[in-house]
Amino acid sequence: MSFNKNVSAVKWEFGYWGSTIKNWYNQGLPEKKYPKIPTKITTLSATLYTTAWTYIWEKKGAIENERIELPNGIGVWGGAVYWPNQGFPIDNDVAEYFNFDKVQILVKVEQLFYPKFEIKILGEDSKTVTYIDLDGVERTFLKNEATIPTSMKWPIKDWETWNKIKEERLSLDNISKRFPDNWEKLLKIYRNRDFVLTLGGYPLGIFGTLAHLLGYENLFFYYYDKPDLIKDMLETFTDLWIAIWEEVISQVDIDCVNIWEDVSSGTASMVSPAIFKEFMTPYYKKLTDFLRSKDINIILLDTDGDCNELIPLFLDAGITGLYPMEASAGMDVLAARKKYPGLQILGGIPKSKILLGKKEIDRFLEPIGQLLKSGGYIPYGDHLIPPEVPWEDFKYYREKLNCMIDKKGSL
Amino acid sequence: MAILDDIYNATFKGNYKDIDGLVKKAVGDGINVHDIVNKALSAAMLEVGDKFGSGELYMPDMLLSAKAMKEAMEVLKPLIKGDSVLVEKGTVVIGTVKGDLHDIGKNLVITMAEGQGFKVIDLGIDTDYPKFVDAIKEHAPQIVAFSGLLTTTLANIPDHIKAIKDAGLRNKVVLAVGGAPVTRDFADRYGIEIYADDAASAAKEFIKVVQK
Numbered sequence: 001m002s003f004n005k006n007v008s009a010v011k012w013e014f015g016y017w018g019s020t021i022k023n024w025y026n027q028g029l030p031e032k033k034y035p036k037i038p039t040k041i042t043t044l045s046a047t048l049y050t051t052a053w054t055y056i057w058e059k060k061g062a063i064e065n066e067r068i069e070l071p072n073g074i075g076v077w078g079g080a081v082y083w084p085n086q087g088f089p090i091d092n093d094v095a096e097y098f099n100f101d102k103v104q105i106l107v108k109v110e111q112l113f114y115p116k117f118e119i120k121i122l123g124e125d126s127k128t129v130t131y132i133d134l135d136g137v138e139r140t141f142l143k144n145e146a147t148i149p150t151s152m153k154w155p156i157k158d159w160e161t162w163n164k165i166k167e168e169r170l171s172l173d174n175i176s177k178r179f180p181d182n183w184e185k186l187l188k189i190y191r192n193r194d195f196v197l198t199l200g201g202y203p204l205g206i207f208g209t210l211a212h213l214l215g216y217e218n219l220f221f222y223y224y225d226k227p228d229l230i231k232d233m234l235e236t237f238t239d240l241w242i243a244i245w246e247e248v249i250s251q252v253d254i255d256c257v258n259i260w261e262d263v264s265s266g267t268a269s270m271v272s273p274a275i276f277k278e279f280m281t282p283y284y285k286k287l288t289d290f291l292r293s294k295d296i297n298i299i300l301l302d303t304d305g306d307c308n309e310l311i312p313l314f315l316d317a318g319i320t321g322l323y324p325m326e327a328s329a330g331m332d333v334l335a336a337r338k339k340y341p342g343l344q345i346l347g348g349i350p351k352s353k354i355l356l357g358k359k360e361i362d363r364f365l366e367p368i369g370q371l372l373k374s375g376g377y378i379p380y381g382d383h384l385i386p387p388e389v390p391w392e393d394f395k396y397y398r399e400k401l402n403c404m405i406d407k408k409g410s411l
Numbered sequence: 412m413a414i415l416d417d418i419y420n421a422t423f424k425g426n427y428k429d430i431d432g433l434v435k436k437a438v439g440d441g442i443n444v445h446d447i448v449n450k451a452l453s454a455a456m457l458e459v460g461d462k463f464g465s466g467e468l469y470m471p472d473m474l475l476s477a478k479a480m481k482e483a484m485e486v487l488k489p490l491i492k493g494d495s496v497l498v499e500k501g502t503v504v505i506g507t508v509k510g511d512l513h514d515i516g517k518n519l520v521i522t523m524a525e526g527q528g529f530k531v532i533d534l535g536i537d538t539d540y541p542k543f544v545d546a547i548k549e550h551a552p553q554i555v556a557f558s559g560l561l562t563t564t565l566a567n568i569p570d571h572i573k574a575i576k577d578a579g580l581r582n583k584v585v586l587a588v589g590g591a592p593v594t595r596d597f598a599d600r601y602g603i604e605i606y607a608d609d610a611a612s613a614a615k616e617f618i619k620v621v622q623k
Contacts, residue, residue, distance in 0.1 A: 017562065017563055019563065019566075072563055072566075073510070073561065073563040073564070127537075140512055142510055142512070142537065145509075145510035145563075145564065147510055147511065147561050147563055147564060148561070150511075150512035150513060152512075216515060217474060217515060220470060220471035220474050220475075221471070221474065221475070221478075223471055224425075224471070224475065265470070265591060266591050266592075266593075266608070267608045267609060268466055268469070269469065270469060270470045270471075271469055271470070271471065272468075272469040272471075272472070275469070275471065304591075305591070309466070328594060352594070352596075384562070386562055387563075387566070
């Protein structure tokens, strides 16, 4: 990420759908270590959707060490996205097959609510279970489809609900309680690591956290109707994150920070530059100025979709890199590098074109060599690899990409 | 007329708090409901759609305008009932596909389609295959629209189409699909006639269908 041309890019993938991994096991991927879905609640970032998955399995009598079949709609992380994350499992077998680098690890500290909300089941029938989750959001989980639980109601509705949450769960006076009991042991591991260590992560973002706790529609209305509430939320969260990060950084060096936004749709940014400048830029700057003062110079931002218009705004606000650069949404990693030479880029490989076979794979990988030669780029599929992609095609793509990485861009 | 301009501007700017009063004033002044809908509300939403499509407006702008339009229609609906001038352009059956509970995109399409004079039958979220079939039989729509946000549930769309085919209804409707992970390639792969990048474009495509 530091544009050092003498160093090869890291080998990672963003991830895969559960159904993709299951297909690949049937198509030739050696099954050695089936992805294990986390069942214990830890931090909100790490285990947000664990509530839904575990509730179902507990009902079925599944036990901790039992092999639980991957639901089709669960994500399986591929190393490029920090882990643990959202209660999704980490892949082992694809990584071993392609000799991927070690997974990026998220520091185990609670960065959202302390204390968390109590899980409460609100209703259940043969198809669904509806519950209050650890972050206070009411979610519905479809038992049969087992897709990612859908948020139905949100805990922050107005000043009253916000002030209550702020007072009860976002205090700056008990930061030490946000660290786990085994923190000293973790510190030893973190200090002697051979992996990337990161802070931030899902659902921490200047847009993302608010969308997560208010709902997208409400957030869009509140930008106009309740701007002071939005700004107070952002002041509070950024103060909190700086306080937590300061405590962590005082004890262990951190490699990078990940910010989760998903602020762009398939065709454009969801918010205007005017909203960005008023409600996002000042708070990014607050965070990135702090991180730079601590010598953290890799600040990565996760936004799916077409974020072309926002790139200069992100850079101006101190963000250094973007992923997953969805090609299908119009993100062109070569054009982005040309226009913004200092932007760190991750992803950008058109996942949905891998199934088109060798000729097409050769075609889209060819220009990737230029980026690998210039550094500051980690190539991988531009989101979770879909189940339509056959193992043979993925194997061809990934083996060729690995070869290019080893040769620093040459074919 | 100044009041129609005011309603147009309030809709375009998403001023949903004031539009109720403006529409009531227009009705009180004896302005034809047909003109309020077509010359102010629908026209403003068309411009919103165009500017959204060209990147000049953003999702919050569109949601605010859609809310303004809805508020206005709440005032007008009792007056529209039985109005022979306001003939519906056509009928659209729409639902979020089986296994998917998201509805922002679907609701925006509904607002845009209603704004252009379509009767919209909203089947809601997590819509099972038979619901679409039953709705086609009951409402005889020209268009059936599938909405989906999750990549994994898009895999259910071929089964939705199969159910419609099996019921012998495929030739009676034009199919449409939209949602964040949907692409033109996806629509083409399953023979879905309409693919739109956004809600405003979808409504325009619907108009083309009924104009044929």
